[in-house]
Amino acid sequence: MGATLEGVSTILTAAVRYGYAPLLLIGVNGAGIALAAADAPKLWLLALLGAAIALSYTAEAVLPYRPEWNASTGDAGRDATHSAVNETLILASVAAIPTLAALTPGHGVWPHHWPFLAEVLLAVLVADAGITLVHYASHKIGALWRFHAVHHSVTRMYGLNGLMKHPLHQTVEMTAGVLPLLLLGLPVTVAAALALTVAVQLLLQHSNADYRVGPLGRVLALNEGHRFHHLKWAGIGDVNFGLYTLVWDRLLGTYTYDPTRGFTSDDLGMAAKPHYPTRYLAQLTEPFRSSGNCSTTAPTTAPVEVEAERAR
Template sequence: MRSLYAPVFFFGFIGGAVVLVSAGLPGWLPVLLLAAIALSQASEVLLPYRPAWNHGQGDGLRDTAHALINETLNVLSVAAIPLVATWLPSAHLWPGDWPLGLQLLLAIIFADVGITLVHYASHRWPLLWRLHAVHHSVKRMYGFNGLMKHPLHQLLEALGGTLPLLLCGLPQEVAVLLAFSIAIQLLLQHSNVDMRIGPLRHVFAWAPLHRLHHLKYGTTGDVNFALFFSGWDRLLGTALHLPHYPLADDDLGIGDRPDYPVAYLQQLAEPFRNEPNVHPAAPLPLVLRLALVEQT
């Protein structure tokens, strides 16, 4: 179960989405996404990576608000594609005669490059980090909070990932599948399931890699930026795998912002505060320091 969970979840739900859209039934995709969220939550109860992460920290309603708002914005963005296409110049390069599954794969690859680069820049540029910090404020990881982002940062990632595709003439049905696939991947990246991905870590940026990106110890978490494919991090020189370091219950968050706001509206406003309260950086635990030395 631990070895099969990630590939079955990923290919099962995305494959199911392709079948639905191919059959002219895109209206069933929200139902399929709800099923994915339910399976993710049930699996976290049955096979937890950290049992303590299954217990809420006053973040349940907040994460639900983030997910509802952000997914609604995704739906509206996809629905607006025909309108955008009327004034956006298109090179008409999109291979619309390919099978739908191959078109989706192509869209995922190109979107992954743009989203990964925006993500990377968000850890380098202070203004972008202020927006992205909302996502990093989580102190536990479970699938549903993969959908927790500041709407403005989500917009920037969406532009980075999809604008080149739209300029190439991305069809609306492929855009729908791309948005669905990103939601599925976020559920897997932030999952609290004790999944074992083995050699697949060289291909897919699933939870065992992405958890390290949420470490709260200064720049230690400036690794594993990729959304879908971990190969981009090897090209960026930011890949990290610590097979012998099990994360502790309190390893996550923003080390110098332990008091980061928890409520939804406060999180929306936090990036625009003039003087955030910065605390001393969280000290790197000895066990983690030794694991990092061993890896290098």
């Protein structure tokens, strides 16, 4: 009996390590693209997102990167609220696209004759560029950083806190990603598929599952690379800004990756503001307070080895 349970555990571990990322990237996204192409009711996409969240929790339970990151530190309800609010904003923007598209001049530019999958991939690449640039700017411009700091207050990384963002910053990021697409005449069906891929990507990017993607980890913006972005020392975490890919980071000179680097909660958060508010409403109001002026240029107190790693 013990040997059987051990065998099952080994199979489950291998399934998460090598199958979880492809299942979400190809399986869930693929199903969402198929539903969007058929113009299925949006509730089906919501159900698919719910399944992706359930898979996220399951993978993190079976094969956690840091077992302690699976335990709530009083933040689970807050993160769930952030996720619900921000995902609602994303879905509302999708619903508004027909009206917004009618106001833009690029109605005839979008390549409607392309295969639907190619249209979605185009939308992903364009959105990735816009979101990455705003993300980069949010680490350089104090007014944006006030709002982005909410996301960087996390001290554990797991799937659901990918959408742990101030809703105003979420809106700015999504506007930067979607506005160029609207100007091209983005169809609402493609926008619906894009909205799902954003949520799936954030689940994978912040996942506590110890999954592997091999050399693709140097190209796709997944959890191995994104943990470097959450290093708490000023300047050290100004890397790997991409949502979908690390391509734009290579062009910006902000790409870094070291597969031997390990992370704990002591590495995450904001060294310049270790006591950032943790409750939802307090996080919404903090950017408007004088205490919300969390400097992006505060002197770093990073260990010497971390400084050396950043200089590579």
